Amino acid sequence: MAGEWSDPRSFDEESLNDFDLWTTRAALESLVDEALGDALIRRGLRREDLSPEDAREALQANESLLAKLRMLQDQVAAEGSAAFRPRTRPANLGEVGWLILPVLFAVGYLTMLVLAWQAMPLFLKIFTTLALPGGVAAVFARVSRRVSALSARFTTGTVEFGEEQLGLGHRREFALQEIVLPEIRNYVVAHRRLHYGTKLVFGEQRDLYEEESDRIVPTPAAKRLRRILDRAGSGAVALGGQRGSGKTTAIHSLRRGLIHGTENPAPLVVVASAPANYDARDFVLHLHGLLCRTVLDRLREDLPFIADWRTWLRRGVRRLAGLIASAAAAWGLGGWLWDGPFLHFPAELWHLLRQVHFPDLIDPLWTVQPTGNRIALVVLALLTLYQTGRLLALPIDALTAAVRRKRNAGLHELHADAHRQLDRIRYLQTHTSGWSGKLLFPAGADFGRTRSTQRAEQQLTHPEVVAEFRAFAEQAAEQLREGGITERVVVAIDELDKIGEQDKAQQLINDIKGIFGVPGCLYLVAVSDDAVLSLEQRGLAVRDALDSAFSELVRLEPFTLDESRLWITQRLPGVPEQFCHLGHCLSGGLPRDLRRTTIDMVDVTAERYQPSLSAVTALLIREELKAKANAFIGQARVLKQTTELAELWTNLLRIPETHESVELAALAAELHEGATNDIGDPVNLLRHHSSAFVFFCATVLELFTDALTEDRLTPSLHQLAIARRHLALDPHLAWSTLTDFRKAHDVGLPGES
Incomplete structure (x- = not known):
């Protein structure tokens, strides 16, 4: 039946039998056609050698996409948009009146001009003559628009179905930007042309060294954060995840307007870094000053200049x-x-x-x-x-x-108030004023008087600082919303997870949580894994400062295998899939480490022409072994010298000199030999960490060779990335994961003959 709706712009009376479904399909076809006409989409389809016709057919057959549009149409109808039922009928009286009115105005103007010409002074004659062409042009434009709009009313049989009757109303642009275009991008990503090979070749590098890139991987956490921005009017949200998972990137992407809905302007984002050694009052003042400067910068861009x-x-x-x-x-x-x-x-x-x-x-x-x-x-x-x-x-x-x-009186008042607040924060204001006079009398007598006053603003207490910040933040959010500049103010506190002691981090949140809950202000705070664990224990008999401060938790997980592949191919177009898998496994899917690993791979090409997969893997593993061996040796130096440590020390010194996978696997077995479950023993813990890391490097070297063909690139390689993450958290679990992985891939275990 879809073939009967191939033209979304026209229909006949038979289509009215299932009008609701027809309307949704017509809206989908119209939006898909417009999206496929976008220059970026066309370029992406050409780059991946995809046919627009195949993309159109796939999107029109997407039942999930059709259901989203149908729900949006229902929302528009519930908001009060009048339902449309097409029918052939003559134009009504009101529409004809809007057509006749401009004509009557033009005739009346010319009639009055002829009758009053003799009585008008010269300057008025000149003015009316000059205004005549403009008036005629305006009348002509008005009439032409009304005629084109009314032409469909007089047709018989097939009636033209305009965009305004697709049931989307004012949310049509939202449907295009938020529903259809993301589906087309997902289609391009899912059907992109994959490159396979064991030679490291790629096209032009794109944003590889830029921390703030527009090429964002649409992870579930980013989508959830976007939904929070659309629905949350106030509150505090914890942004969790381990180091390198992209919390700072998410905050800066939000500041640059890359994570927000298309129906609303980008939020006003204030980004502050949490201090390691803090004073709550000074930190709130610092936030206050940042908010004032950010408001002034935004008003300088969006507030129209008013001349004096x-x-x-x-x-x-x-x-x-x-x-x-x-x-x-x-x-x-x-x-x-x-x-x-x-x-x-x-x-x-x-x-x-x-x-x-x-x-x-x-x-x-x-x-x-x-x-x-x-x-x-x-x-x-x-x-x-x-x-x-x-x-x-x-x-x-x-x-x-x-x-x-x-x-814009409110915005101008906000602009002046932001300047006053910023001056008040920066300086201790001192104002001196006075007058003096002297009156002379005969015989040398005189009378004089001098008066002066001085005002010095006193330091505000912490509660007063919090109250001042809340008042200004509420005023800024309200005025910016009423002025149409932004719907929300976002205050992001970054690097709280870098405070070493969890008690200090919780104390900071406890001291500044008085600024939370301002209407129109949303707070994002990057927290540590310990804080995430605390928040995930809600409902238990545990409650701390973090639990009472945050209303929601967004956890940024490491990249999946597909997300890492997408991240790399966005920056190195044409790179073979084998190297994408290698980057994912070596980085564990952590965005920060993935960038570093990709840069290291690119650096190899500066010394070698089209290096092989085996050569790239060997060079990367060699650098990893050198760096981690130095770290292990540094840890061993501070431990108490024992016979067990001396034996371990000998094996640690062999790590940077061992390059073959078989030798590394044997060295890992030697490092692991004699290890116990006593994690309180620092020597035993060092043995577990070093052996698991060497075991991981041996596994990567043995797997990523020039014999790694396309059929061996399976999703199970993601287990190597998981083992990489476990290395920093639980070396016991990392060793167990690597052992299971080698068994599943028929790779021999250390010590086996």
């Missing part, structure tokens, strides 16, 4: 000078072209204009005039039109500015 009286005076003087200059130019050029004495040009021109009678304008001003007079009249008319427009624009601009100032 000095600007208007200078503008009026310039317009007057221009008028005098134009009059002089018109006299000089017109007098030179005029058929008569130069000095008599103004008088003769005045005499000619007084003889002109409307509507007979062509004969006295053009037909009977010599060529020089015609040119002079044309020049004079052009200069008159130009200067009339400039002079009329001045009062219009002044009126517009007055209306704009009144409409």
Whole structure:
């Protein structure tokens, strides 16, 4: 039945039997056609060698996409949009009236102009004549628009189905940007052209070294954060995840307007880094100052400039000078072209204009005039039109500015208040004023008096600082929303997870949580894994400062295998899939480590031409072994020297010198030999960490060789990335994961013959 709806712009009476479903399909087809016409989408389809027709067919057959549009249509209908049922009918009286009204206005204007022409002074004749072409053009434009809109009302049989009748109303752009375009991008990603090979080749590098890139991987956490921004009016949200999972990237992407809905403007984002050694009062003052500066920057961009009286005076003087200059130019050029004495040009021109009678304008001003007079009249008319427009624009601009100032009075008040608040935060204000006088009397007597006052603003206490911040934040959120600049103010506190002691981090949140809960302000706080664990224990008999401060938790997980592949291919187009899998496994899917690993792979190509997978893996593993061996040896130096540590020390020194996978596996077995479950013993813990890491490197070396073909690139390789994450958290679990992985892939275990 879909073939019967191939043209979303027309239908017949049979389509009315299932009109709701037809409307949804018609809306989907219209939106898909518009989305496929986007230049970026077309470029992406060409880059991946995908057919627009195949994409259109796949999207129109997407039942999930159809259901989303149907729900959106129901929302629009519930908001009060009148349902549309197409039918052939004549135009109603109101529509015809809107067509006749401009015509009646034009006829009335011309009639009044003819009747009042003789009684009008010269300047009014000139003004009405100059305004005539503009009025005629406006009437013509109005009539043409109404005629095109009414033409469908008089058709019979098939009726044109306009975009306004697709049931989306004012949410059509939302449907395009938030529903259809993401599905097309997902289609391009899912059907992108994959490259396989064991030679490291790629196209032009894109944003590889840029921390703040526009190429964002749409992870579930990013989508959830976007939903929170759309629905949350206030509150505090904890942004969790281990180090390197992208919390800072998410905050800065939010600040740059990359994570928000298309129906609302980008939020006003204030980003502050949590101090390691803090004072709660000073930190709130720091937030207050950042908020003031951010508000001022946003108003500088979006608030229209309002000129003061000095600007208007200078503008009026310039317009007057221009008028005098134009009059002089018109006299000089017109007098030179005029058929008569130069000095008599103004008088003769005045005499000619007084003889002109409307509507007979062509004969006295053009037909009977010599060529020089015609040119002079044309020049004079052009200069008159130009200067009339400039002079009329001045009062219009002044009126517009007055209306704009009144409409944006709240924003201007906010601008001034932000300056005052910022000055108050920065400086200790001191104001001194006084007067003195002296009165002389005869015989040398005198009388004098001096008076002075000094005012020094006292330091605010912490509760007062919090109250001041809340008041200004609420005012900023309200005024920015009413002014149409943004719907929400977001205060993001980053790097709280870098505070070493969990008690200090909780104390900081406990001290500043008084600023939370401001209407129109949303707070995002990057917290540590311990804080995430605390928040996930809600409902148990455990409650701390974090539990009482945050209303929601968004956890940023490491990339999945597909997300890592997408991240790498966005920056290294054409890179073989084998190297994408290698980057994911070595980084564990952590975005920060994935960037570093990808950069290291690119650096290999600076020394070797199209290096092989085995060579790249060997070089990366060698650097990893050197770095971690130094770390292990550094840890061993601070431990108490024992016989067990001496034996372990010998094996640790062998790590950077061992390069083959078999030798590394044997070394891992030696490091792990004698390990116990006593994690309280630092030597035993060091044995577990070093052995698990060497075991991981041996497994990667043995797997990522030039023999790694396309059929061996399975999702099970993700277990290596999981083992990589476990190395920093639980080396016992990492060893167990690696053992299971090697068994599943028929890779021999250390010590097996």
